[in-house]
Amino acid sequence: MACAEEIRSVCPYCGVGCGIVMEVEDKKIVRVRGDAAHPANGGRLCTKGSSCDKPVTSPARLDCALLRPDRATPLAPVSMDAAITETARRLRHILEADGPDAIALYVSGQMSMEAQYLANKLVKGYLRTRHIESNSRLCMAAAGTGYKLSLGADAPPGSYEDFDCTNLFFVIGANMADCHPILFLRLMDRKRTGAKLIVVDPRRTATADKADLFLQIRPGTDLALLNGLLHLLVEHGALDTDFIATCTTGWEDMAAFLADYTPERVASLTGLAEDDIRTAARWIAEAGEWLSLWTMGLNQSTSGAWHTNALCNLHLATGAICKPGAGPFSLTGQPNAMGGREMGYMGPGLPGQRSALSAQDRAFCEEQWHLPPGTIRDANSDGAIALFQNMAEGHIKACWIICTNPVATVPRRGRVQAALEKAELIIVQDAYADTETGPYADILLPGALWAEGDGVQVNSDRTMTLARQAVPPPGQAMPDWQIIARVACAMGFAEGFSFTSAAEVFSEASRFVNPLTGYDISGVSHARLKDGPVQWPAPAGDTAPR
CATH class of the missing domain: 3.40.228.10 (Dimethylsulfoxide Reductase, domain 2)
Incomplete structure (x- = not known):
């Protein structure tokens, strides 16, 4: 009998960011234990952490893309390639017909840092909409x-x-x-x-x-x-x-x-x-x-x-x-709300604790993204609650919801439901088929879970841990960063989104050093994080983990 492979990772639940060790046999997680070498928990795990592998094999997992041409037609399975192509086509149509502020993204502190970075890059640098909000607006x-x-x-x-x-x-x-x-x-x-x-x-x-x-x-x-x-x-x-x-x-x-x-x-x-x-x-x-x-x-x-x-x-x-x-x-609630805040994934935020309301910050990000001056707008969102109100009033025509369930979690549920019904296009990207938001989707995109792809999470004390892929995702499911990148490429933005790995995405995000706030992860890479977690600031040349 083959020995189980041991993969160091991080718990996907709260913001404590406990280190875990997954034992994997035959592409299945057979045991989870605390990582005694991790600075957050020293081997301790709570009940949730010790059973965090259970949702990976849930029968409710979404393993294929679903699409419907109109609201009168039930969702039907399609290939992931077809779903990405249709997502890009419909978003591009609304962008050209109604302008950038007709599109919104509603994202999550449960996404990897790489996915959060790409979502904000797409919104601020390419779609040029002011509407990106996160479920962190409701907590952190x-x-x-x-x-x-x-x-x-x-x-x-x-x-x-x-x-x-x-x-x-x-x-x-x-x-x-x-x-x-x-x-x-x-x-x-x-x-x-x-x-x-x-x-x-x-x-x-x-x-x-x-x-x-x-x-x-x-x-x-x-x-x-x-x-x-x-x-x-x-x-x-x-x-x-x-x-x-x-x-x-x-x-x-x-x-x-x-x-x-x-x-x-x-x-x-x-x-x-x-x-x-x-x-x-x-x-x-x-x-x-x-x-x-x-x-x-x-x-x-x-x-x-x-x-x-x-x-x-x-x-x-x-x-x-x-x-x-x-x-x-x-104390942070979600496992990567800290990373999302650092990537600027709500309101006027830009990567590296920057703001679109600052001319200097806009110019820095435009240079990093090789965009013409003036591309990033001097604009703010109205917040998560107002996002759904604007949608209900018909101002926002399309909403891409990633790794969160607003029908269950956003206040004034009736208004959220009315907003989703009013919109022309609802894209739901999730790991599960049975969320309360899923039935409102025109396109359902299957996302991989934390153990099914590489990605960085940042906990409450600024410690970055690499959640490493331990098992393959089910069916056609993909990591969130990859879905975002592929949709962006299909929309015609390949010059900014042709990444082949989460490590490449992180490498780009690590360039967003901010001397004014002390934010610096330029000395961190996926390769370094494979040896253990690192607390920022971690400038280039840094070797100390804390």
């Missing part, structure tokens, strides 16, 4: 915007190693025990050696049960609490004045702003005991090195960006940032 966009407001760049400034040396965890709007369990185990390891845990949540969760101080806050009052904590730190002089003077701007305006957030008023707004608020502020002041950790409880809010901004303010005021054990640490 607020954190990304908050980081930009406070720190100038969208990236957590810390690393998972900070868990091992911090003195205080401040967890707010996150149930890590259930949603990021491997990181929570790491948190508990440190707590057992003396670190304290504050949990802020309207619900008593499994995470709250482990807290040294549980603040059961009134829903919607997080901002008042965060500003109230800074008010108390100012009151007690628990500030890093040298850091504030050297590394920040705007501090002179904070005193007047914080005057409204007295402990008495914050207690009244939040429903918390004033003594507990004072205790939390005192622990932050005494900790020196402290970490804040948050996710959807803060992000999915009309004031989500300001939540991140307020947390960053606390860290900046105390100097608890960019040093071991300290910093504002947003």
